[in-house]
Amino acid sequence: MTSSSVLRERGGLEFFLPDVIEDKDVSVIEVGVYEEAGLAEEVNMFLGTSIADLNRINAYILIHPKGLQGLESLLTGKPFVDPIVQRATLNQSLALQLNLPFDYVLQSMLRPGTSDAEGNVALQQALLSLGIEQSEGDLGFFSKQYFLCGDLTGAQLEEVSAFLANPDLNSRLILPRAEYKERFRVQVPVVMLKPEVKVERFDVVNMSDEELLKMNSERRLAATLEELRLFSDMYKDEEFIRKRRAVGLGREATDVEIETWFGLRSEHCFHKEMNAHITLEDLADDPIFKRAFEKGLLQRVGTNGPYVLEKGIFPTFIKAPAQRVFEKLEKRGKNWIVSMFEDNSGVVLYNEKYMFCIKWETHNSPSNKEPVQGAKTGIDGVNRDIFGTMLGTFEAIANFFFYSTGNPHYKGWLPKGVKHPYVILKGITQGVREGGNESQIPTLGGGLITDPRFIAKCLVYCGTVGFSPVASPEGISYIGKHPSVGDIVFVAGHAVGVDGVHGATESSLIAGEHISLGHVQADFSFCQAKLKDYSLECARDVLFSDIGDCGAMGIASLYEMARATRGIICDLEKHPKKYAGIQQWQIGCSETQDRMVPAANPKNRDEILRRAKLHEVDVTELGELTDSGFVHLTYGNETVAYIDIEKLFDKEPRKKMHATWSGAEEKPVGKITRTYSLEDSLCLVMSQPDVASKEWFFRQKDSSVKGGTILGPLIGLEQEVESDATIQKPLETEGEDYGAIAYAVGINPKVSDIDPYYAAQKSFVDMIGKIIAVGGALPDMENAKWDAWAVCGNYCQPNSDSNDTLTRESGEHNLASIVREGLAVAEVTDALNIPVISGKDSMKCSCVYEVDDSFKLEEVPLDLRRHVILSEKNGKRHIEIHDPDSYLSSCAVKIDDYRKCVNSAFKVEGDLIYVIGTTRSQMGASQYLSAVGYNEQGAPIEGGEAPKAELEEFKDIATAVHNAIDHELVASCSYIHNGGLAAALAKAALAGEKGAEIRVADVKGEWELESEEELLYSETPGRFVVTIAPRDKQEFEKALGSVDYRLIGEVSCNNLLTVERIDATRKGISLEKVKAAYQKPLDFGLHDLVS
C-alpha cells in the first residue's frame, strides 16, 4: 500500500526516511542560535511552567537526488548564515557542538504535504549558491528545534511543545537530553500516497437510500437525502447517458462528479439558508414584523397565520433594497454602483476614472483549529477575492480584521480540543499580520469583541478594499468579465496538494499521523505576493478575459466562469502537483492556497507565459472554455467528469425552513449592588476588552504602506489611541484631486441577546456614524455627486437549521434572528440610501460536543454556563454552545476633500465640547453593565433596553455634523459607541493629550434621564462628541439647526477629566489612570518594554 518509513543511521545522524530516498541524498544544515528568553517568559506565564532557558536552532533538510556537493562552503555565510549573529553545522548537531545547555529538545516541522515555504526557498537558494540545477526529486524542509532547560513533567513538555507548534499543523518530537545526545534525529515529512490514481465509479441510480446516505457520510458530502436523490436522478436521463457515452463515460457517476457536485452545492458555496423559503411563527406579536408585513417585506399565511419569507433573506432584505437605491441613483445621476453581489466583491465608482471594491470574509473553523494559518489563509483568501474581481485589475489597497474570541485572560473550563483564547488571539494576530504585511497592504482598521461563547468557536473576519482605473490607458474597459468560447484557462500559483480536501486520510511518512487535513492549510505569502504582482500586471495590460480566485473548492471557480460560455474542458492531469498520487477528484476539489485561474484569448498565451517566467509564478494551461453545456474534466485522455453546467448551478429546489420568534429579551436593568466612584467606573469601562486599546494589534500591522494613509488606525505621533475610522488617499489618484476613501466597521453581537434587530441596526448605524465623524457624508439624493458607499455585510450566525441543533427551539430562534437582522439592514438601507453591495454568511457558528458522565455543568464558569445547552443526542450526552448572532457591517466610502476631514483628538485648550444627538436610557448590553460586573449570586447583570437608532433623526444629525465639518467649523469629532459618552470623551482627551471639564447637568438638559450612569454610559447609537474653537460657536450652532445638541464643557490642558456632577459637586478623574486601564488589558507586555 504505502511506503514505510525506516529508521536509518548515517555518521551519527538518524533519519526517519521513506525507503525511496537514499541516505546520501539528504543533508541537514543547522543554523543558530536564537535566544528565546521572551518566549520562555510567555510560556511560563501562560502554562505555569518553569523554563529556565530557551534557545532555538533552525534546521534545513535538503534532499537532492545526487546529494548536494559543496554544502559545507555555505556554513559561514549566505544564504543560510548571518555571520554576525549566527553559526551553522552540516549533518551534525549545532547544539552539541556549542555545548548549549539543555534538558530537552522539542522539535517541530510542518506535517507532511503542507506547503513548506522556508524549506522550499532554502533549497532553491542553496542550489543557486552551489550552481546545481533544480531536478525532479528536490525537496526542502524546515524544522524548528527548541532547546530548553528546566524541570518539567512529561505532561508539561507536551503542553509546551503544543504551545510552540500547533499539533494540528506540525509533527512534533520531544527528546530528553540523553536521548538526543545518543541519537540526533531529523524527521523527513515526505508524503507517500498510493501511487495509482484511479477514478471510482458509483451506480447511483441503483443505490438504495441507505447506500446513498452511507456514501454521503463516508465522503462527508453534507447533503440531504433529497439532494442525493436529485443528483442520482440525473443519471436516469437517457439523453444525458447518450452524451456521456460519447465522451467515454457510462451510467455510473464518477467520484470527481460526486465531489464536484456536492462541494459546489454545499452551504458554504451555495448559501442555501440565506436563500431559503422561510415560515416564521411570531409568538410575541412583534411590532417590527408587523411593520415589515405592512411594508410588504414579509408575506403571511392567511390573515393571522405565520409570516412567510417567500424569496429568502438575501433576495428580500439585502439585494432588493440595494436595487432600490440603484434605481434612485440612476434617476439622480452619477450612479456609482457598478456591481452588486455578482462578482467576487462589490464595486462602486470613485469618480468617472476610477472604481473601488470591498469584500470581507470570515475564516472561523480553520482559525479555531490552527489560528496562525487559519487567519492567514483568511486574509490572503479575501485578497485573492479582490485580485479576482472583474478582469483582475484591482489592486488591494487596504486590509481589515475583526476578531471575536473569548477573553484572552479567561481562566476555567475549556471544551475538549478547544484552544485557549489567548493562544487563538495571538495566533490569529500573527496570521493576519503575516498575510497583510507580506503582501504590503496597509491594515486600516480592525478590532476585537470578546464573549465567553466565542471560546468555543472564535470568529475571524478579514476584509480588503481594492482600487482600479475603469479603463486601460488605451481606453479598454476594465468593467465586467468577458470570457469567450475558445479562451484558454490557466492555473497560476501554487502546485496542488491534498490540502483542504475533506476526508483525505492517506497515510504519510510518520506512522500514526495523517497528512495535513481538512480545512487546515498552510499559506505561502511569498508565493501570493508574486502572484499578486503578476496577475495585476497582466490584467491591467488586458491579457485576461476573466479571472477567478481559488477559494473554497479550488479550481472549481473555473466552472462558475464557464457559466458565461456554457461549458469548459479541463485536463486535471496538467495541474502541477506537490507530490505524486493525488486522486483526480482531489485535484478538482483541493483548496491549496495561493492560486488564481485566469482565462485568456489564445493570442495572449505567449505573453502570459513569458511574464510568468519573469515573476517566477507557475502558470499552466488547463483547458478551454466551450459552449458544450458541460463541465468536461479529463485526466489525460480519459474523461473523469461530465456535468450539466446549468444543473450544477441551479438554485432549485430551494431549502424550506422554519423559524420561531418568542420576543425580545428586554427587561429592567438588574440591580447593581456595588457602588463605584466615577473614576473607578470609567476605568472599569475602559478596561473592558471591547473598549480597551488595540494598540498591540495595530503596532504589528503596517498601516502607512502604500503612502496614502491620512488617518491611520492609531492617532497621532504617540499612536496610543485608536481611531474609529481611517482615511486613505489612493496612490493612483494622487495629484488629480483631494478625494479619499474612508473606512469603518460596526458590530454589536451582545445586543443580539436582547434583540438581533437592534444589534444589526446598531452595527450598520455605528459604521455610518464613524464615517460621518471623520468628515464623510450620507449619499445626497438631490444632487448628483461622486459620493459612493461600498458596504459589506457579514453574517456569522449560530446554527439555524433546527433539524441539526440539539434542541429544535434554539435552531428556530436562530433562524428568526437572521430574519430580524435582515429586516434591520433593509430598513437602514431604505432610510439612508446606503446599499449593502457585498457580503458573506457563515451559518454554522455553533459547537456541539459529546460529554461523558464526568462533565458537570457547575464547573463551567457562570457567564459561559448560562449559554450552554446540555441535552441528549443519539442517546449520548451532548453540550451545545451557540455564538451570539454577529452582523458585521463594514464600508469604504468616497470622501470629497480629505483636507477638511477631522480626527477625534481634542485639539486646543478652551475648545467647546458638544454632544450631538439624544441620549436615551439604553443600558442593555452596554460596556458599563459588563464592567460593573456581577450580583451577589455571581450572575452577570443583565437587562436594560436595547440601544435603538431613530433613523430619521440620525439622518438629520449626520447631515448637520457633516456640514459643520465641511465648513471647517469642527476641531475634533468622535462617534459615541462602546462605553458611551464617557469613553468617547476619555479617548478624545487621551488622543489629544488634553483634559476636559464636563458638566453632567448640561448633558442631561431636559431629558428625562435620571442617573449619571445613563448619561455617561448609555450606548444610544447616532450620537457624536464634537469640539470647536469658541469663536466658531455661533456659526457652528447655526449649522446644527434643529438637531438635539448640548454644550457640555471645555477642553482643558491638565491631565484630568473634571466632572461637575448633577449635584454640583466636582470630581477630577485622573486621565493617567484611565490611560493605564485602557492600555493594560490587551497590551500583552508591550508597555512593560518602555524603560
Added chain:
Amino acid sequence: MIWCLKMVMAYVIYGLGIGCHKETEHALRMAGAETRFVHANQLLNGDVNIFDSQIIDIPGGFDHGDILGAGMCAANELEHAVINMEKLKDLLLEYAVNRGNVIWGQCNGFQTLVKAGLLPGIDGDYSRQTLTLTNNTCGVYRVTPALHIVETPHFAFQGLPNEFYLWCRHGEGKIQFYSKYGLMSRAEGEENRRKVNENHVLLRYANPETFEPTEQFPHNPNGSIDGIAGLINPTGTIIGHMAHPEVSVYCSRDPRWFSDKDFARTQGIMAEKMEGERMEDIGLKIFRNVVNYFK
C-alpha cells in the same frame, strides 16, 4: 531660451515580494526623476543596462518573504548574478562607487544592501557582510513614527531640519556588530563598530526630549546599537536606512496633520486653501535632494 535640463533616471526595483515600489516610484517622480519599474529578475538577468540610470532604488517589502532572514535571499541572488561575464555586484560597485551614481535601499532594500556587503563598505571593502540588521529587541514587528537625527552631512538631507520623524515598520531593524553565537569575533565586531560610528552613520534614532541618540525602546524601535538608523558607504553614494520616507511625501500623511491643520485654521488658513508646496512633506524633500544631486 533653451532649457538644458538633465533628466535623472531612477530604476525602482520590484517583484519577488518587494512591495513598496509604487509609492517609492511616486516619490521619485514627484521629486523630478524619470522612473522605470525594473523587476528584480530583470536586474539579476541583465535585461536592463543599469548605466542608463543614475539612481537604483531598492524599496521596502518582504523580498522572498523574509525567509532565511530579511534581505538574505536577495543578497544571495545579487551575489550570484553574472551579466555578460561580469558579476552584478562588481557592476553595482562600478555604478555607485566609481561613477558616483546612487544605490538607495529603504527598509528591506537596506537589509539587502547590508547582507550583500554593499553597506557600509568599511575601508572600501565590499567583499563581505560586516554588520547585520537582525530581530528587533522588543521581539515583535513594530510600526511607529520614529525621530531621526542626521549624523553626517549628506546631500540627501541637505537643507532639512536636523531632526525629523519618519515612519518605521519592520521586524528586523536592529544593527548589530557581533553576538554571543555569531561567527564574528567580539574584537573584530568592536573594531567595525568604531569605524562605522566614525565614518558610516547617516541617521540615528533619537529621544524626542533630549534629541540625543538612543538605544532605548520605544524611541529606538528596534534596539539598534548606538541608535544607528541609516548608513552610507565611504563615497556616500550607497545609502540605506530602515525608515520609509516614501510615505512622507505629503504632510497630510504625517500623524500630526490633523493638529497642524487645526492650528493653521486658528491662524486663518483654511484647509481648503492648502495646496502645492504647503502640502509637501519631509520625504519629498529627501527624494528631491537625491534627484537634484544629479542636476
